[in-house]
Amino acid sequence: MSRAPFDVAVIGAGAAGMMTAAVAAQRGLRVVLIDHAERLAEKIRISGGGRCNFTNLGATPAQFLSRNPDFCRSALRAYGPGDFLDLLRAHGVSWHEKHRGQLFCDDSSESIIQVLRRECDAGGVQWRMPCTVQAVAREADGFRLDTDAGPIRAARLVLATGGLAIPQLGATDFSLRIARQFGLRIIEPRPALVPLTFDADQWRPYAALAGVSLEVRLSHEAAAAEGGSQAGGGRQGGGKRSRRPLRAEFLEDLLFTHRGLSGPGILQISSHWRPGDPIRIDLSPGLDMGDALVAAKTGGRQTVAAALAQSWPRRLAETWLEAAGHPADGGAGSTASAPMDAQDLSGLAGLRLADAPDRRLRALAERIHGWMLWPTGTAGYKKAEVMSGGVDTDELDQRSLESRRCPGLHVVGEAVDVTGWLGGYNFQWAWASGVACGRALESSVT
Secondary structure (H helix, E strand, O other): OOOOOEEEEEEOOOHHHHHHHHHHHOOOOOEEEEOOOOOOOHHHHHHHHHOOEEEEOOOOHHHEEOOOOOOOHHHHHHOOHHHHHHHHHHOOOOEEEEEOOEEEEOOOOHHHHHHHHHHHHHOOOEEEOOOOEEEEEEEOOEEEEEEOOEEEEEEEEEEOOOOOOOHHHOOOOHHHHHHHHOOOOEEEEEEEOOOEEOOHHHHHHHHOOOOOEEEEEEEEEEOOOOOOOOOOOOOOOOOOOOOOOEEEEEEEEEEEOOOEEEOHHHHHHHOOOOOOOOEEEEOOOOOOHHHHHHHHOOOOOOEHHHHHOOOOOHHHHHHHHHHHOOOOOOOOOOOOOOOOOHHHOOOOOOOEHHHOOHHHHHHHHHHHHOEEEOOOEEOOOOOOOEEEEEEOHHHEOOOOOEEOOOOOEEEOHHHEOOEEOOOOHHHHHHHHHHHHHHHHHHHHOO
């Protein structure tokens, strides 16, 4: 065995860190788990409204965004949702499916934390918490960590401190800084699964709709996306993976806010969105609004707004119709290639449906099914559920999560350039990457 006091030092006692530590320790390795927080796994604790959306039954590589979309395949194949469910069964934790394969604890997120804690303790993991790592250095027999509890030496080092999302819970760029220190390339990090915001003047007509929600179909298209993957990524400045248009589409709920848009659909599309790109919203998916409005003209005295209120909240119908007739040039209400004149839509809200020409109703329907918006930003890391980007997957072995450039250094979880959809996928990546790394550590420490 190594001359260092520990075979493995894991920095970060979150989902991926605890899973890595538990798996490695239960295979006979001497593991120390270090975290700067006073309280264990706060991100797990608050997730899913306190019940932790801990995985998704439909998790496959297709739901993960990365510059290399194949990178996550090995880990996810080796440890899928069913494997984590087996672990929960062994600990007597019950769960339920809430929506589209999303699994939540029947009790609380604390159940997940305690499962991971018990798994670590079963392997004899030594805890250093709260404990801040001030510096990391490479030595002949591994790594030296200078901490506020004294120096710690380990043959192998695992970075598992996550990303920049939710800094109020202690999130930092620690893993990225240490990765850079050892020469690993970083894909520019940015907030993901985050609300989108708009210029205040452009959004003013819609700000009064704050709190209104409805199911919509959202899509994002970029004429020159940085990518060779469905997830919006190719190598900057060229490289092996070619550049091609990106397209993403989700059928989910949308929520109006004072500053812009949120809700599951917006969080999903935000991971694909880049500054300057538009998003397209179909406000009436599954219904041909043009045909519906024209058909409703016969024998009715209702207004156009009242007709739309059959499908939408009335406040949305009235406010959106008024704003649609006066779109701001290039702003939140404008269209990419305006299929109708804004004047065709002005004054429609109070107009009797029977008096509205078919041409105007069909022009309105075009706008409803293809509302183009140009966000100006996001709500930032404070509101983001995860960080996108991170350590370039080209730097890591997909089976062990070990650095190709710095042998003995591993990176797991959110700090890697692998970002899941909303709905439990990011936790599944944490479990899968942690298990892959933990198993590999057994054979790599000599």
